[in-house]
Amino acid sequence: MKIKVAAxxxxxxxxxxxxxxxxxxxSGVHHVQVDVERDANLGSxxxxxxxxxxxxxxxxxDKKEAARLFVQGVILRKKVEDLVVKxxxxxxxxRITQEVPIVKRNFGKYRDIDGYISLGGYEALKKALKMKPExxxxxxxxxxxxxxxGAGFPTGLKxxxxxxxxxxxKFVVCNADEGEPGTFKDRxxxxxxxxxxxxxxxxxxxAVGASKGYIYIRGEYSDVAxxxxxxxxxxxxxxxxxxxxxxxxxxxxLVLRFGGGSYIAGEETALLESIEGRAxxxxxxxxxxxxxxxxxxxxxxxxxxxxxxxxxxxxxxxEQYKKYGTESSPxxxxxxxxxKANKRVxxxxxxxxxxxxIVYAYGEGVYGEGELAMVQTGGKAGTFVSxxxxxxxxxxxxVKEGVSLGSGAIVLIDDKSTFLDIALNVIEFFEHESCGKxxxxxxxxxxxxxxxSKMVEEGKIDYDALQEIERIVLIMKDSSLCGLGQSVHxxxxxxxxxxxxxxxx
Amino acid sequence: MVEEKVRSALEKAREKVLEEKDYVMEVVRYLHExxxxxxxPEALELAAHLLEVPPSRLYxxxxxxxxxxxxxxxxxxxxxxxxxxxxxxxxxxxxxxxxKELGIDFGQVTPDGMFKLEEVGCLGRCDTSPNMMIDGTLxxxxxxxxxxxxxxxxRKGVIx
Numbered sequence: 001m002k003i004k005v006a007a008x009x010x011x012x013x014x015x016x017x018x019x020x021x022x023x024x025x026x027s028g029v030h031h032v033q034v035d036v037e038r039d040a041n042l043g044s045x046x047x048x049x050x051x052x053x054x055x056x057x058x059x060x061x062d063k064k065e066a067a068r069l070f071v072q073g074v075i076l077r078k079k080v081e082d083l084v085v086k087x088x089x090x091x092x093x094x095r096i097t098q099e100v101p102i103v104k105r106n107f108g109k110y111r112d113i114d115g116y117i118s119l120g121g122y123e124a125l126k127k128a129l130k131m132k133p134e135x136x137x138x139x140x141x142x143x144x145x146x147x148x149x150g151a152g153f154p155t156g157l158k159x160x161x162x163x164x165x166x167x168x169x170k171f172v173v174c175n176a177d178e179g180e181p182g183t184f185k186d187r188x189x190x191x192x193x194x195x196x197x198x199x200x201x202x203x204x205x206x207a208v209g210a211s212k213g214y215i216y217i218r219g220e221y222s223d224v225a226x227x228x229x230x231x232x233x234x235x236x237x238x239x240x241x242x243x244x245x246x247x248x249x250x251x252x253x254l255v256l257r258f259g260g261g262s263y264i265a266g267e268e269t270a271l272l273e274s275i276e277g278r279a280x281x282x283x284x285x286x287x288x289x290x291x292x293x294x295x296x297x298x299x300x301x302x303x304x305x306x307x308x309x310x311x312x313x314x315x316x317x318x319e320q321y322k323k324y325g326t327e328s329s330p331x332x333x334x335x336x337x338x339x340k341a342n343k344r345v346x347x348x349x350x351x352x353x354x355x356x357x358i359v360y361a362y363g364e365g366v367y368g369e370g371e372l373a374m375v376q377t378g379g380k381a382g383t384f385v386s387x388x389x390x391x392x393x394x395x396x397x398x399v400k401e402g403v404s405l406g407s408g409a410i411v412l413i414d415d416k417s418t419f420l421d422i423a424l425n426v427i428e429f430f431e432h433e434s435c436g437k438x439x440x441x442x443x444x445x446x447x448x449x450x451x452x453s454k455m456v457e458e459g460k461i462d463y464d465a466l467q468e469i470e471r472i473v474l475i476m477k478d479s480s481l482c483g484l485g486q487s488v489h490x491x492x493x494x495x496x497x498x499x500x501x502x503x504x505x
Numbered sequence: 506m507v508e509e510k511v512r513s514a515l516e517k518a519r520e521k522v523l524e525e526k527d528y529v530m531e532v533v534r535y536l537h538e539x540x541x542x543x544x545x546p547e548a549l550e551l552a553a554h555l556l557e558v559p560p561s562r563l564y565x566x567x568x569x570x571x572x573x574x575x576x577x578x579x580x581x582x583x584x585x586x587x588x589x590x591x592x593x594x595x596x597x598x599x600x601x602x603x604x605k606e607l608g609i610d611f612g613q614v615t616p617d618g619m620f621k622l623e624e625v626g627c628l629g630r631c632d633t634s635p636n637m638m639i640d641g642t643l644x645x646x647x648x649x650x651x652x653x654x655x656x657x658x659x660r661k662g663v664i665x
Contacts, residue, residue: 181631260566339631429588429589435569
């Protein structure tokens with residue numbers, strides 16, 4: 001039996017790939033062999049997805065209808081009268097943003113440093129070493145590149161501020177402590193293109209005048225780190241690391257350090273504490289790391305994805321980079337699609353892409369029986385976005401509309417999850433990860449956990465208690481020491497608003 | 506015996522040093538390797554003495570970070586991801602299965618000393634959730650049936 005599902009761009013954006021996946025799921029559940037084809041030329045229809053079963057054209061609005069069509073039309077081979085489509089329209093065009101491989105430029109293309117070099121690797125370093133450090137910083141500044149770890153601080157400004165510091169010693173640090181739930185892009189980069197990361201670090205060190213660098217990778221990635229270790233030693237052997245790099249007179253030493261399993265170590269000052277051999281507890285800012293960072297010296301901390309973009313920008317120029325993305329948020333961003341998604345992958349898309357495109361064209365909707373209820377964007381400290389708001393454009397400005405870009409995590413959540421279930425999950429996570437140094441965060445988490453646990457136990461939502469939670473998260477936002485406590489209001493308030501609008505039960 | 510292991514951990518941690526005492530975390534990590542999953546207090550104290558740092562510094566690391574511990578409480582440590590991407594993709598059922606099969610909750614050890622169950626934030630493998638780690642070995646795309654089979658393999662010593 002053959003099922004054809006409309007796959008013209010318009011149908012795709014309305015969730016046709018989710019329906020196609022669902023037919024595959026149903027064939028597994030019912031042990032019925034079917035051939036599901038995605039057909040871009042099948043046509044379309046109004047108010048649902050066009051499906052062809054054995055030559056008969058149907059329209060399905062949701063998974064319930066798709067399941068009925070499968071049982072009656074496919075298994076029992078009957079005509080399902082009420083689902084027969086009245087009018088088949090031609091396939092409809094729509095804009096689906098295509099992937100732009102800047103970070104992914106070398107994925108799957110090399111195994112060792114010779115392979116990387118044959119792809120043009122370390123050419124950007126050669127070019128940068130012939131430039132004045134100020135010029136390198138200017139190029140990165142002009143590109144408008146913003147930090148890809150979550151905060152989105154302009155990379156060029158960070159570098160400039162470190163460059164201006166007068167110090168006998170400076171450091172560059174790569175934050176590879178990717179611990180934001182739903183984010184796995186940095187892991188994939190390290191697996192696929194470790195040399196671009198190393199090259200980006202050497203360039204950043206040259207630009208700011210640092211002679212020593214650390215890559216701080218989370219302990220949970222010790223298997224992945226082997227790849228990086230090998231790449232670092234290759235780079236030393238070829239003379240890209242060490243003394244007098246490529247005869248330029250520039251020295252740079254790079255070493256790998258492991259985290260011990262701590263979410264907060266991803267916060268840059270906590271990360272520096274950890275490299276110094278202490279518990280990962282955030283420092284007061286100012287002074288900022290660019291003034292007084294690792295071992296008290298000016299330090300630039302950059303995320304993996306940010307650094308991997310640097311060689312590309314140096315080679316291709318800031319103007320070329322700015323051709324992608326939006327004015328406030330130039331370039332591309334890696335998105336980690338996960339949760340209940342049919343396709344859980346890392347995609348690289350220009351900023352300004354809509355959440356709908358990511359969810360339906362790349363993530364192919366949610367797996368199994370449930371319907372999409374919401375998406376968490378930006379990580380655990382990010383926001384819950386209801387299905388109604390799915391047309392939002394994702395960039396650093398989206399936060400004004402209550403949607404955070406953060407680390408690029410895209411967690412699809414179906415309607416099997418309840419408000420209390422999600423709320424407790426979020427709070428338990430933060431309560432576990434709060435370092436305990438500042439009172440608002442430590443006590444706030446404790447209080448919220450108590451409140452939500454009580455509701456879970458009683459099995460009902462207490463709206464007065466939710467007001468108390470709103471009060472707590474706002475106090476935490478204003479008075480917590482670091483980003484952890486300051487950002488818990490993102491998930492909590494957005495989730496409570498969804499409850500109030502009846503978008504989650 | 507302890508001293509040998511501590512000296513070995515120190516040596517490995519010092520493999521590449523850029524700045525004085527930039528390898529303190531590494532010492533604790535390698536102690537866990539030497540002692541097969543934990544860092545006993547006497548080893549920490551000896552290491553601190555050799556490093557010329559106060560013992561509290563190493564204790565702090567060994568107790569703050571979730572991958573480190575002062576004592577070996579069970580033969581195998583199960584770290585299951587409790588975070589949202591795993592949770593909504595079947596992780597809920599995985600945690601239920603583990604609790605039921607082991608008869609214990611998070612932070613507890615089975616009476617036979619075989620397993621300790623721990624929840625972890627996110628293992629960064631959300632493309633294959635639900636995930637768990639046992640003694641550092643990753644198990645991905647879990648189902649309740651798979652979990653039961655994996656536990657059985659450890660119980661029978663098929664996996665050491």
